[in-house]
Amino acid sequence: MTGPTDIHSYLAELEDIPGTRVFTAKRARQGYHLNQFAMSLMKPENRARWKADEKAYLEEWPLTDDQKAAMLARDYNRLLDLGGNIYFLSKVFSTDGLSFVQAVSTMTGVSVEDYQAMMNAGGRSPQGLRSKKEGR
Amino acid sequence: MARITAGVGSSHVPLLGVAHDLGKDKDAYFGPIFAGYEWTREWEKAEKPDVILLVYNDHASAFDMKIIPTFAIGCAEQYKPADEGWGPRKVPDVIGHPDLAWHIAQSLIFDEFDMTIINEMDVDHGLTVPLSMMFGAVKAWPCKVVPLAVNVVTYPPPSGNRCWALGEAIARAVASFPEDLNVQIWGTGGMSHQLQGPRAGLINREWDNMFLDGLIGESDRLRHIPHIEYLRETGSEGIEMVMWLIMRGALGTATRALHRHYHVPCSNTAIGHIVLEPAG
Numbered sequence: 306m307t308g309p310t311d312i313h314s315y316l317a318e319l320e321d322i323p324g325t326r327v328f329t330a331k332r333a334r335q336g337y338h339l340n341q342f343a344m345s346l347m348k349p350e351n352r353a354r355w356k357a358d359e360k361a362y363l364e365e366w367p368l369t370d371d372q373k374a375a376m377l378a379r380d381y382n383r384l385l386d387l388g389g390n391i392y393f394l395s396k397v398f399s400t401d402g403l404s405f406v407q408a409v410s411t412m413t414g415v416s417v418e419d420y421q422a423m424m425n426a427g428g429r430s431p432q433g434l435r436s437k438k439e440g441r
Numbered sequence: 442m443a444r445i446t447a448g449v450g451s452s453h454v455p456l457l458g459v460a461h462d463l464g465k466d467k468d469a470y471f472g473p474i475f476a477g478y479e480w481t482r483e484w485e486k487a488e489k490p491d492v493i494l495l496v497y498n499d500h501a502s503a504f505d506m507k508i509i510p511t512f513a514i515g516c517a518e519q520y521k522p523a524d525e526g527w528g529p530r531k532v533p534d535v536i537g538h539p540d541l542a543w544h545i546a547q548s549l550i551f552d553e554f555d556m557t558i559i560n561e562m563d564v565d566h567g568l569t570v571p572l573s574m575m576f577g578a579v580k581a582w583p584c585k586v587v588p589l590a591v592n593v594v595t596y597p598p599p600s601g602n603r604c605w606a607l608g609e610a611i612a613r614a615v616a617s618f619p620e621d622l623n624v625q626i627w628g629t630g631g632m633s634h635q636l637q638g639p640r641a642g643l644i645n646r647e648w649d650n651m652f653l654d655g656l657i658g659e660s661d662r663l664r665h666i667p668h669i670e671y672l673r674e675t676g677s678e679g680i681e682m683v684m685w686l687i688m689r690g691a692l693g694t695a696t697r698a699l700h701r702h703y704h705v706p707c708s709n710t711a712i713g714h715i716v717l718e719p720a721g
Contacts, residue, residue: 391637
C-alpha cells in the first residue's frame with residue numbers, strides 16, 4: 306500500500322495544497338448537475354441552443370443560483386468551489402472558442418499574456434506551493 | 442504467442458492534436474516538441490506492432506459523472522474520435538482487437554482485477570493524440586488498439602502500486618494469448634501540469650525527470666509514490682502519471698531506455714516521452 310491507509314487522513318491531505326481544489330467525492334456530489342450540464346455541450350445541437358440563450362438553457366438544469374451566476378460570469382475559480390471539474394468545464398470554454406491556456410489563465414489572477422510568458426519561461430515553480438500547513 | 446515487446450510513455454496534451462491537425466508541428470513553438478517524436482516515428486515503422494494497449498484517461502468524453510470506472514478496457518470492434526466541444530478530430534477511426542481485448546479482460550478478472558468492459562465508446566484526445574504523435578498523419582492507423590481507460594479525475598484514483606500490479610497482470614494475460622502478436626503498451630498523460638485554480642501552470646522539471654529516470658532499469662520505487670506527492674510536486678493533473686506505471690509494470694523486472702524526450706511547455710503542460718524495452 307502507498308500513502309495513508311485511512312481515508313480520512315488521505316482526504317485531509319488533499320485539502321492542504323495551496324490554490325488547488327482536488328476533485329473529491331464531496332465536490333463531485335456538489336457539482337454533479339453542473340458537470341453534467343457542461344457535458345451536454347459535447348453535442349452540436351446543444352451548443353447551438355446554449356449559444357442562442359445561455360440563461361434559458363441553464364434553466365433546464367437543476368443548478369443552484371450560485372452555480373448559474375458563476376457559469377454566466379465564467380468565474381472558473383468559483384465554479385471549482387461549487388463542484389465543477391476542469392475537464393467538464395472545458396466543454397464550456399471550448400464552446401466559447403477559448404484554449405486551455407486562455408481559460409486556465411483566468412483562474413490565476415494574471416493576464417493571459419503574463420500567464421503564457423510564465424509558461425514559456427518554464428512554468429510556475431512548486432516552491433512554497435506544496436503545502437499550506439508546512440509552508441514549503 | 443502474443444508478447445509485449447516495448448513500452449511507450451507520452452503526454453497527451455490536446456493542443457498537440459490541434460497543432461498536428463493544423464500543420465503547425467514544425468513552427469517555432471511546436472517544432473521542438475514534435476522533433477522529440479521523430480525518432481519514435483521511424484522506430485515504430487520498423488517495429489510494426491500489431492496491437493497497442495493504450496492506457497489513457499477519458500476527459501469527460503465517453504464517461505460523464507453517471508458512471509466512473511476505475512479501470513475499463515475497450516472490447517469494441519472500433520472507436521470514433523470524440524467531439525470534445527469543437528467537433529471531432531479528423532483522424533482515422535481507431536480499430537480495436539476484440540479477441541485480444543476480451544482475452545485480457547477475462548484474464549484480468551480471473552486474476553482478481555475487477556475490470557469494466559466497454560463495448561461502445563468514442564475516444565478523446567487522451568487516446569488519439571498519442572497515436573498522432575507516434576504515427577503522424579496517416580489514412581489509417583497502422584495497427585489495432587485496445588483502449589484501457591483509467592479514472593484519474595474523481596478521487597481517489599487507483600494507487601501507483603495498483604497500476605503497476607495491473608501492468609504485471611496485463612503482461613501475464615498477453616503472454617497467454619495464443620496468436621502470435623507483437624504488442625506494445627503505452628502509458629499516457631502527464632507530465633507535471635495543473636489546469637485549475639490560482640496554482641495553475643505549475644511545472645516541476647526536476648521531479649518529472651526523476652520519474653523518467655525511475656522508469657529505467659530494475660528499480661520499482663515509483664510504484665510506492667503516494668497520490669499526495671504527485672499533487673504537491675507535479676500539479677493536480679500530474680496524477681495522470683500513475684498511468685505510466687501500468688506500462689512500466691507490464692515490462693517486467695527491468696527495462697532499457699531506447700529514447701527519451703522532455704520539453705516545457707506545451708500549453709499548460711510539461712511534455713515527457715520515453716521508449717522502453719523489457720530487459721529482465
